[in-house]
Structure formats: structure tokens, C-alpha cells
Amino acid sequence: MKAAPPIPQxxxxxxxxxxxDDWSLGRDLTSGSRVDVVVVRLRTDLAHLSDEWMWVTGHHPECLYPNADEHLPxxxxxxxxxxxxxxxSAT
Known part of the structure; x- marks a missing residue:
């Protein structure tokens, strides 16, 4: 059995x-559309569910201003x- 590749950092x-085509299953998002998200965290606790998909928690870019600390992701x-x-790989 082949080991799963490491989770991207x-x-x-x-x-x-x-x-x-880069995402699926997002609440209040239009399937197949372009989406911008500022990462809060990767749900590595759910990484065992799939080698191809990872849940990401974050913010809409426009909601970060003036202060992202004012609300949860x-x-x-x-x-x-x-x-x-x-x-x-870009960072």
C-alpha cells in the first residue's frame, strides 16, 4: 500500500x-464559480477522509477589513x- 503524500503547508x-474546479462543497457558494478565501486554517483533523480534498476554514477577503479579529471564520x-x-510551493 502506497503512503499518502504529506499535507501541504x-x-x-x-x-x-x-x-x-479547485473546490467543492462550500456553504452559500455557487458551485463551479471562482472563490477567494483567506486561510485561517486547514482542517488537518479531517485529512484522513480523502487524499484529494482538504477542508479549509477562512474568511472572504472583503470581511477582513477593518479587523478580522471581530468575528469567527x-x-x-x-x-x-x-x-x-x-x-x-509558492511560499
Whole structure:
């Protein structure tokens, strides 16, 4: 049995600009649309569920101003691990 590749290291405050094929399953999001999310954290506690998808918790970029500390993360969506690797390798 082949070991799963390591989870990409995407740091908090990274802006993910995701195409419609890079994500699925997000509350109040239009399937297949472009989505921007500022990462709060990757749900590594759920990484065992899939080698291809990772849940990401974050904020809409526009809700960070003036102060993101005023509310809890407002987004959670399932993102392709391949998309996260693109951002992890860029940092």
C-alpha cells in the first residue's frame, strides 16, 4: 500500500484564489464559480477522509477589513489538495 503524500503547508493569511474546479462543497457558494478565501486554517483533523480534498476554514477577503479579529471564520469549503500544493510551493 502506497503512503499518502504529506499535507501541504499553507500558512494562515494566505489568499487562495480558486477556480471552479479547485473546490467543492462550500456553504452559500455557487458551485463551479471562482472563490477567494483567506486561510485561517486547514482542517488537518479531517485529512484522513480523502487524499484529494482538504477542508479549509477562512474568511472572504472583503470581511477582513477593518479587523478580522471581530468575528469567527465565515467560510469553510473543500479544496483540492493539488490546488493547496500550488500555494504551498509558492511560499
Amino acid at each position: 499553507v500558512v494562515a493569511d494566505t489568499l487562495l484564489q480558486l477556480g471552479g 465565515c467560510m469553510e469549503l473543500r479544496v483540492r489538495v493539488a490546488a493547496l500544493r500550488r500555494y504551498a
